[in-house]
Amino acid sequence: MIQKILRTASLQRRLLLGLIVPLLLIMPAIAMIQYWLIVTPAKLEIDRQLGDDAIAVSGFIHAKGNHVEFSINPQAKSLLLTDQSDREFFLVTDPEGRVLGGDPSLLDPRVQLAAGEWRYLDHQVDGHWLRMLIYGITCGPGICQVRIGETWVKRHRIKDEALFATAAFSLFFGVMTMVVMILAVQSGLRKISELSEDMARQSPERLSVLDDKKVPSELQPMIHSWNLLLERLHVAHQTQKNFIADVAHQIRTPLTSLQMEVELLLLEPSPPALREKFENINRSANRITHLAAQLLSLARVENNMNSAMRWLPVDLRDVAIRTLEEWSPRALSVGIDLGFELQSAPIVGQQFLLIEGLANVIHNAFLYAGPGCVVTVRSQHSGSECVLSVEDNGPGIPFEERARVCQRFYRGAISSGEGSGLGLAIVSDIVRLHRGQLRIEDAPSGRGVVFILSFPCAESPDASVHHV
Numbered sequence: 399m400i401q402k403i404l405r406t407a408s409l410q411r412r413l414l415l416g417l418i419v420p421l422l423l424i425m426p427a428i429a430m431i432q433y434w435l436i437v438t439p440a441k442l443e444i445d446r447q448l449g450d451d452a453i454a455v456s457g458f459i460h461a462k463g464n465h466v467e468f469s470i471n472p473q474a475k476s477l478l479l480t481d482q483s484d485r486e487f488f489l490v491t492d493p494e495g496r497v498l499g500g501d502p503s504l505l506d507p508r509v510q511l512a513a514g515e516w517r518y519l520d521h522q523v524d525g526h527w528l529r530m531l532i533y534g535i536t537c538g539p540g541i542c543q544v545r546i547g548e549t550w551v552k553r554h555r556i557k558d559e560a561l562f563a564t565a566a567f568s569l570f571f572g573v574m575t576m577v578v579m580i581l582a583v584q585s586g587l588r589k590i591s592e593l594s595e596d597m598a599r600q601s602p603e604r605l606s607v608l609d610d611k612k613v614p615s616e617l618q619p620m621i622h623s624w625n626l627l628l629e630r631l632h633v634a635h636q637t638q639k640n641f642i643a644d645v646a647h648q649i650r651t652p653l654t655s656l657q658m659e660v661e662l663l664l665l666e667p668s669p670p671a672l673r674e675k676f677e678n679i680n681r682s683a684n685r686i687t688h689l690a691a692q693l694l695s696l697a698r699v700e701n702n703m704n705s706a707m708r709w710l711p712v713d714l715r716d717v718a719i720r721t722l723e724e725w726s727p728r729a730l731s732v733g734i735d736l737g738f739e740l741q742s743a744p745i746v747g748q749q750f751l752l753i754e755g756l757a758n759v760i761h762n763a764f765l766y767a768g769p770g771c772v773v774t775v776r777s778q779h780s781g782s783e784c785v786l787s788v789e790d791n792g793p794g795i796p797f798e799e800r801a802r803v804c805q806r807f808y809r810g811a812i813s814s815g816e817g818s819g820l821g822l823a824i825v826s827d828i829v830r831l832h833r834g835q836l837r838i839e840d841a842p843s844g845r846g847v848v849f850i851l852s853f854p855c856a857e858s859p860d861a862s863v864h865h866v
């Protein structure tokens with residue numbers, strides 16, 4: 399379970415878990431060592447003071463031959479045994495263990511000491527714990543004992559203060575360390591997220607190698623392999639596109655001659671059954687010729703996407719006029735009312751590609767709106783947006799289908815048998831190449847559809863960026 403969580407957790411979470419969990423485990427040990435380092439010397443110092451008191455008290459023991467006596471005046475006694483926090487007691491015994499002076503409650507425990515020997519112990523007297531020092535001193539024929547007992551108030555206070563200091567330090571240290579760890583991990587991983595953003599920006603049309611100098615050395619082999627893969631992909635993609643363009647180009651000549659032959663045959667008198675077959679062949683040849691033309695057109699746009707295109711000032715009004723010159727005679731012949739409202743709309747780009755894009759949209763309007771309909775072509779300049787639009791009053795495109803009509807080879811329910819489903823894909827590539835947008839909306843009149851190709855105008859800052 400934990401392994402599964404770790405496997406799927408983000409790298410950041412794994413690193414943080416790997417750092418913070420051991421830190422949390424080590425922190426109590428560090429705190430205990432720190433506590434011990436504060437308390438132990440302080441306790442030793444207090445014990446040493448007991449020792450000083452014992453030596454001072456022993457100075458009041460006097461031995462005359464075998465006779466040992468102890469006398470201390472009250473001033474010396476209070477001077478020796480007065481402490482701000484604790485109560486101190488003393489006891490002096492002769493070599494036989496008889497009390498010479500002080501507090502007899504300190505008589506227990508009985509211990510044997512050599513001369514000059516110290517012994518510290520914790521002992522309970524009348525229900526109170528005392529820190530006790532027993533000191534052996536030569537007096538007359540034997541060894542007298544001086545006992546100093548002290549309550550635990552100072553010791554408790556030192557422990558409390560040490561505990562507080564340790565807890566406060568551990569908290570501060572722990573929190574600061576975690577913050578530093580999180581910041582360090584985040585900054586270390588930022589390179590990875592920048593890298594994944596660079597990778598996400600790649601598209602089959604625009605594969606650019608990643609700069610392995612900008613990444614940490616651990617990631618450089620991965621970037622190197624990625625770049626090699628990109629190069630192979632690029633070559634494969636290019637080969638595939640060239641192949642399609644070559645095939646389209648190669649089949650155009652035999653197709654044209656096939657079409658001519660069939661058209662010539664159709665001019666000759668022939669039996670009705672044979673004539674129907676010729677017409678079928680003619681229709682199929684037309685479709686394949688159209689498909690080859692569309693594939694070539696797509697290859698042309700894609701080539702411009704990959705190579706550095708020459709960007710020139712283009713007026714969308716000129717694009718519309720040039721396209722309409724070709725389409726007006728056709729409109730007359732198929733009974734379509736082709737109108738235009740043209741305004742100057744300067745952009746930067748490639749005129750022949752824009753004409754190709756507009757022609758595809760007008761062709762669709764002719765085809766799908768059908769004879770007798772009204773098609774209006776507009777070029778407009780509003781703010782920083784320059785627009786080419788084609789409106790028709792045909793059946794329109796259902797809202798849910800609009801996202802799909804720009805996909806390659808997608809053909810809607812109303813499409814006739816002629817098309818290849820590439821027209822709007824070509825248009826959307828051309829628009830994208832010019833940093834524009836293709837929008838499909840309901841015609842304002844309520845019937846039909848309007849295709850809006852909008853581009854940044856030549857003077858707007860967006861237009862000066864010449865790469866897709």
Ligand SMILES: Nc1ncnc2c1ncn2[C@@H]1O[C@H](COP(=O)(O)OP(=O)(O)OP(=O)(O)O)[C@@H](O)[C@H]1O
Nearest residue numbers: 762763766794803809810813817818819820821822
């Ligand atoms: N003006 C329009 N009115 C209604 N439907 C349209 C219109 N323009 C496009 N469509 C729908 O969008 C589909 C995709 O159009 P697109 O131009 O990409 O392909 P096509 O016209 O079928 O084939 P091609 O353009 O390659 O000859 C069409 O099949 C059609 O269903």
Ligand SMILES: [Mg+2]
Nearest residue numbers: 762817821822
């Ligand atoms: Mg089309």
